Amino acid sequence: MDAEALARAAELVKDRPGAAQLCVMQHGEIVLDLSFRCEPDSLFLLWSTGKPLAAMAVHLLAERGVLDLDDPVRRFWPEYAQHGKAAVTVRHVLRHASGAPLSTGSVLGDALASPFWDLSVRAAARAKTRYPVGRVPAYHILSQGFILGELVRRVDGRPLRRFLRQELLDPVGLRDIHLGLDDELWPRGMRLLTPPRNAADAPNAGERAKLELFDRRSVRTSVIPAATVHATARDVARFYQLLLNDGELDGTRVLDPKTVAAARRPAAEADADEPDRVIGHPVRWAHGFQLGWGDRRVTTARPFGDSAGREVFGHNGSNYCNAWADPENDLVFAYVTNLIPGRAAALAHQTELSDLVRTACSVPA
Numbered sequence: 001m002d003a004e005a006l007a008r009a010a011e012l013v014k015d016r017p018g019a020a021q022l023c024v025m026q027h028g029e030i031v032l033d034l035s036f037r038c039e040p041d042s043l044f045l046l047w048s049t050g051k052p053l054a055a056m057a058v059h060l061l062a063e064r065g066v067l068d069l070d071d072p073v074r075r076f077w078p079e080y081a082q083h084g085k086a087a088v089t090v091r092h093v094l095r096h097a098s099g100a101p102l103s104t105g106s107v108l109g110d111a112l113a114s115p116f117w118d119l120s121v122r123a124a125a126r127a128k129t130r131y132p133v134g135r136v137p138a139y140h141i142l143s144q145g146f147i148l149g150e151l152v153r154r155v156d157g158r159p160l161r162r163f164l165r166q167e168l169l170d171p172v173g174l175r176d177i178h179l180g181l182d183d184e185l186w187p188r189g190m191r192l193l194t195p196p197r198n199a200a201d202a203p204n205a206g207e208r209a210k211l212e213l214f215d216r217r218s219v220r221t222s223v224i225p226a227a228t229v230h231a232t233a234r235d236v237a238r239f240y241q242l243l244l245n246d247g248e249l250d251g252t253r254v255l256d257p258k259t260v261a262a263a264r265r266p267a268a269e270a271d272a273d274e275p276d277r278v279i280g281h282p283v284r285w286a287h288g289f290q291l292g293w294g295d296r297r298v299t300t301a302r303p304f305g306d307s308a309g310r311e312v313f314g315h316n317g318s319n320y321c322n323a324w325a326d327p328e329n330d331l332v333f334a335y336v337t338n339l340i341p342g343r344a345a346a347l348a349h350q351t352e353l354s355d356l357v358r359t360a361c362s363v364p365a
Helices: 003-014 047-063 090-094 107-113 117-126 143-156 160-172 183-188 205-214 233-244 257-264 269-273 343-361
Strands: 020-026 029-036 177-179 229-231 313-317 321-326 331-337
Touching: 003 020, 003 029, 003 343, 020 233, 020 343, 029 233, 047 090, 047 143, 047 160, 047 177, 047 229, 047 233, 047 257, 047 313, 047 321, 090 143, 107 117, 107 205, 117 143, 143 160, 160 177, 177 233, 229 233, 233 257, 233 321, 233 331, 321 343, 331 343
Parallel strands: none
Antiparallel strands: 020 029, 020 331, 177 229, 313 321, 321 331
8 A cells, every 4th residue: 555645645634624534445454544623433414425325225125026126116106106207217216317306396495395204205206307207317416315215115114214224234233324313413413614705615605505404403313315314434434345345244244246236237328428417417327326437538527536447336425525435446435524615626625535545545466
């Protein structure tokens, strides 16, 4: 390993304001496990970095044969078939191709409804398609989590939070990953922080509004699968090590290797040739994850680093938090922070940090 590059990565995190944790694993061993201006067990809001949990819950149900990824959602949830969504399959939702990315018609409407499960689920069922089903990628910012979570509840009978705890998290000791921050855990939760309004990396008005909403206790204690997972960087890294190990961690298997492969399988590569209709730039989607670009030169965001190969899989969280696994280098990366800067500054930081860690850990033997 390149100790100097690792040290630069640590300094890059240390030099920013706010609290942060960085955990890096290679060959199943912890390389870095650092906490800055917080405790090692402090819990951070993951934003969309928590999305893969709901996705893997659905993949586990598919592994057990109680649903198929190509089943229409309406098979388990008849009300979802409204307004052109009868042909939407579970697979479409996993790869953000249902054609109905917004439940209420606006991002703000979805966000305001998100602390209320029944309201958000009803809104998802009533949502109208904006794009042809299965034809184009359109990021489901908040709706994906509610759709997948409601599928888990209707198929298995347990609410998503309990299913995750009993079937995926507790069996492998991931006790510092929580969907919604319970009251007893609130003291460990890190409040959000934004740079001053006159700072070069200050967020815009929309980003500030997002911060104000999602830092409310009533929101952060709510079950919002696409946004309110809280965790330590260490347990996020261990979750990705579980996936890199094809579903096994510390001698306990909770997923079949074929299930993990199905989640990592790229969606239609044609989707990556055009901008995502909601995000505005191309994304390589898998079935619950974002993927690296490899040598393909596309003008787009690269939170996993410019050096990320095509097999790299993970999920960015609003450019604040970030986690990925790199099979080629047998490497796992998890970074969490409470700092909410502007998008450009946040994304540049993620790209630089990811590249530094990969450079440090990919030195030939």
